[in-house]
Amino acid sequence: MSSTTSVDVMALAGELAQERMKPEWSTFSLELNEEQRELQAWVHDFAEKTIRPAGAEWDEKEEFPWPIVKEAAEIGLYGLDGTLSMFIDPTGLLTPIFLEEIFWGDAGIGMALQGTGLAVSAIFGQGTPEQINEWLPRCYGSASDPQVAAFCSSEPNAGSDVSNIRTTAKYDEATDEWVINGSKSWATNGGIADVHVVIATVDPTLGSRGHAAFVVPKSEIKGISQGAKVKKHGIRASHTADVNLDDARVPGRYLLGGKDKLDARLAKAREGKTSRGNASMATFEASRPAVGAMALGVARAAYDYALDYAKEREQFGRKIIENQAIAFKLANMKTELDAARLLVWRASWMGAGTLRGAPHKFENAEGSMAKYKASEVGVKVTEEAIQILGGNGYTREYPVERFHRDSKIMTIFEGTSEIQQLVIARTISGVRVP
Ligand SMILES: Cc1cc2nc3c(=O)[nH]c(=O)nc-3n(C[C@H](O)[C@H](O)[C@H](O)COP(=O)(O)OP(=O)(O)OC[C@H]3O[C@@H](n4cnc5c(N)ncnc54)[C@H](O)[C@@H]3O)c2cc1C
Numbered sequence: 001m002s003s004t005t006s007v008d009v010m011a012l013a014g015e016l017a018q019e020r021m022k023p024e025w026s027t028f029s030l031e032l033n034e035e036q037r038e039l040q041a042w043v044h045d046f047a048e049k050t051i052r053p054a055g056a057e058w059d060e061k062e063e064f065p066w067p068i069v070k071e072a073a074e075i076g077l078y079g080l081d082g083t084l085s086m087f088i089d090p091t092g093l094l095t096p097i098f099l100e101e102i103f104w105g106d107a108g109i110g111m112a113l114q115g116t117g118l119a120v121s122a123i124f125g126q127g128t129p130e131q132i133n134e135w136l137p138r139c140y141g142s143a144s145d146p147q148v149a150a151f152c153s154s155e156p157n158a159g160s161d162v163s164n165i166r167t168t169a170k171y172d173e174a175t176d177e178w179v180i181n182g183s184k185s186w187a188t189n190g191g192i193a194d195v196h197v198v199i200a201t202v203d204p205t206l207g208s209r210g211h212a213a214f215v216v217p218k219s220e221i222k223g224i225s226q227g228a229k230v231k232k233h234g235i236r237a238s239h240t241a242d243v244n245l246d247d248a249r250v251p252g253r254y255l256l257g258g259k260d261k262l263d264a265r266l267a268k269a270r271e272g273k274t275s276r277g278n279a280s281m282a283t284f285e286a287s288r289p290a291v292g293a294m295a296l297g298v299a300r301a302a303y304d305y306a307l308d309y310a311k312e313r314e315q316f317g318r319k320i321i322e323n324q325a326i327a328f329k330l331a332n333m334k335t336e337l338d339a340a341r342l343l344v345w346r347a348s349w350m351g352a353g354t355l356r357g358a359p360h361k362f363e364n365a366e367g368s369m370a371k372y373k374a375s376e377v378g379v380k381v382t383e384e385a386i387q388i389l390g391g392n393g394y395t396r397e398y399p400v401e402r403f404h405r406d407s408k409i410m411t412i413f414e415g416t417s418e419i420q421q422l423v424i425a426r427t428i429s430g431v432r433v434p
Contacts, residue, residue: 030345036093043101046077051105052301058108058237059402064192065109065237073146078113080140083120092352096293096344103297104304107406108237110294115188115238116140118151118414119197121287126213126256135215139195150193152184152243159185160419162199163207167245169200169214171259176252178214180245183227186413190241191226194219198245202262209269213256216248223248234405287414288367289347292374295410296341299378302385302403303333309389326388333381340374347371365420365427372420375410382407 019025032040050071058065072078086094103110116139123135141147158164167182180200184190196216203210216224227242252259307330310321320326347370353360382404386393393400411417425433 032093032097033091036091036097039094040097040101043077043098044104046072046075047101047105051102051109055106055109055237056396056399056402058106060236060396062231062236064239065112068109069112069146069148072113073141073143076143078140078146079143080137083117083140087124090352090356090358092348092350093345095290096296096341096348099290099293100297100300100341103294104301105297106237107294107298107403107409108235110297111188111235111238112148114290114294116149116193117290118188118287119149119193119195122151122197122213123215123256128256128258131215131253131256135195138217147195148189148193149195149197150187150189150191150243151197152187152190153199154185154187155183156185160416162211165199165201165208165211166204167198167200168204169202169212169250171202171252172249175249177249178252178255180214180216180223180248180250182245184243184245186230186240187243189239190243191218191229192239192241196224196243197256198224198243200245203266203269206266206269210266212262214250215254215256216245216250221248221250233408234402235409288371288420289344289351291410291414292340292344292347292370295371295374295378295407296337296344298403298407298410299333299337299340299374299381302382302400302407303330303337305398305400305403306330306333306385306388309392320388329384329388333384336377337381340370340377343370343373363427365424368415368420368423368427371410371415372417372424375407376417378407378410379404 050068054065054068058068069078076082082098086098089095099110099114102113120136120139123132123139127135139147139149153162153165155165155167158166165182167180167184169178169180171177172179178200180198182200184198187196190196194217196218198214198216199211200214201210202212218224223246225244225246227244230240230242232238232240255262307321310326310330311319313320321330343366347362347366350360350362350366352358354362382400385400386404389398389400392398395401415423422433425431
């Protein structure tokens, strides 16, 4: 039996209401601010009018869409200024909002516009202020002559296992140059970029702790060349190629972070002390929520298309959406999409906080969670869209088969879904799960 005591409910409510007038009670909001909404509308407009109509053509041609990159550069949608304004956003939301809209337009063209981002993150994360000033503008070129940049970490035997990188960098003290030798695989923009950020080992006995990142500009350095161009399942407008380094001699000042910092890090590693991560892992960690946002864009494109189609298509004398089997699919697609977006936005907000020393930092590999969930949702939602379109969905006359092909890469690059689970498991448990 419950006992009741006399309570002045109105007085209590009044007290609570006073308490919750304090500013800290009004800080949680999922409402976008004016600038975020404006960016979303502007990018969506470009995605709808310019990117989406060109998607099928560039996918079919399997070529880099320079005319669209030029158009984007002319209006400021591709370039350093836009990237910087997103990077300094304290909410962290401008980047996922931008990427979701671009990739909603088309993921292959989206990747052509975004591929430079990995090299930029590496330079921003590991470069000295002088290196950032010198190289970031060169990554993007100008509005009238845009350039792209490439980040070269993966090798034939070092994909998930970056510690297995075999590309070497040896220091030539006489000339103050690094001599780089090796072969890189699957580099986005590899060979068509001027600025290549190359991860090489300077001490193979130290595994990933012996890695360093070098800027290798193709216009200046002999010995860097494009290998085979990769033929792909999806994102075919994005250029992917092997990159070969054959006695590429790079000035000492092109080592990101500088030699003193590298020497200090290597000395620590040789003493068996832990240091804060390694060159390529640091770059991947910062960019994972962004891949989640790209996956969201493709998934939303497929969901939107399937919803419209289901409301139009008639079978057995009624719209196919009037069947619970189809309506529930769409309900689940939308629910999964929104759940994934919340994870991506949370991780992006935490990422911005981590950069600024704010209290909301990554604690449980939330960046990996966001990438893992959103990329898997992307594959599932785009597959369901094909099912909803039936035979039409399977043909190239309709875009959903392309969305499905494009979505799959999100579960593979910048850490496969299995590697994301490994990172999350290790972070939450503190156990080095094998
Ligand atoms: C289109 C495209 C663009 C790319 N762009 C770039 C780029 O710009 N720069 C760059 O450096 N790289 C790039 N990559 C490479 C990409 O990052 C790698 O392909 C990815 O990291 C996976 O490595 P892998 O292909 O060697 O697969 P593997 O590492 O061989 O993995 C194969 C399978 O084994 C699983 N696996 C591996 N290890 C474990 C484990 N310990 N536990 C459980 N499962 C495991 C994986 O999850 C996967 O399912 C790109 C790749 C593609 C296809």
